[in-house]
Amino acid sequence: MTLATCFEFETGTVIVMTSPDPRQPGAYFALTEAVSLLQHQVEQHLRTEGDLSYVQFQLLTRLAAADGRLTMTELADGVVYSRSGLTYQAGLLEKAGLITRRPSPDDERATLVTITPKGAALVERVLPGHIQVVQRLLFESLSDADVHHLGDIMTRVRDHMRSQPPRSAAPRKRRTAG
Amino acid sequence: MTLATCFEFETGTVIVMTSPDPRQPGAYFALTEAVSLLQHQVEQHLRTEGDLSYVQFQLLTRLAAADGRLTMTELADGVVYSRSGLTYQAGLLEKAGLITRRPSPDDERATLVTITPKGAALVERVLPGHIQVVQRLLFESLSDADVHHLGDIMTRVRDHMRSQPPRSAAPRKRRTAG
DNA sequence: GTAATCTGCTTCGAATTCGAAGCACAGCGA
């Protein structure tokens, strides 16, 4: 079954979208809006609590949770971040003594990133408050069944998108023959 | 019922979090990761299709959907964006002829923003492809019931967070008595 | 073996983002 959804603008123009479920636009807009609001609050907390940006926090937690060392590319793909941006952030984190970078023994090109004890300590200090904020903003209005559904749904969506080739696999610009 | 969730780091340290539902962390991480992936893909599409950034697209759609004119602050709060950043983007969009700014008759301080026919046309041109991308990445792996749940859940979460005072209501720095 | 290509990371320049500070009007109380 396919239903039509209409977008009517004040200019008088109407766009008719056919989508399998008329609830899709609403779900999508609510999703992005809620996540934006949540991220903004989380950023405030991390900044005041641990002097960290959201990206830096994500990098550190990824590293802390990783069983071994991660390469720059793995880290960048993990947090959905540009590789040049990661170079910049890794520089900051290394200067702050929170991570270490050293060349991989297997591949001379690769850089292995490790979290330092200081970095781990920072994560441990900030994480409880972080989870509290998320708890208060995201989960407070949800039932256990809701949480279950949400986790199930988003895991499926994430895996679906992860099955597409990652960011680092994007075709690189061909060098101009000259 | 309260259960414990453990975060065990490779450093050997273990953080024990008590949260009402052990599924919360997983749901949260899957949520943010999926949305990051989605946003990245959407950005690529908007850039190649309409030469728009995600923020610009959001601003234009908000304006197109708005029944009347919006003030800068309303617009900034709507898309969860800093006000100085909005000034910058509004400048770009105005220069491109996609929106109009003019002082409000009611309040001399306020600026009313309107979308131009050209801006509306751009939205109309880009929106179908945008929805297709979202459809393919977000909804393809979901059932109708999932979409229903997701919309319901995220609407509740959004409203919960919107009930907190908005970004523009943040206490402003007191002027130092000089 | 080696030339051609690929891949991992960094450097570079341009664009975007934010918060703090500033300006101008609004709204209030005495």
Added chain:
DNA sequence: TCGCTGTGCTTCGAATTCGAAGCAGATTAC
């Protein structure tokens, strides 16, 4: 009315972000 505080927006400087280009080691084709 006058002064004081609050609000809407912009300007400003600093920090962050990205993609394109560059460098060096790895891999492939022949």
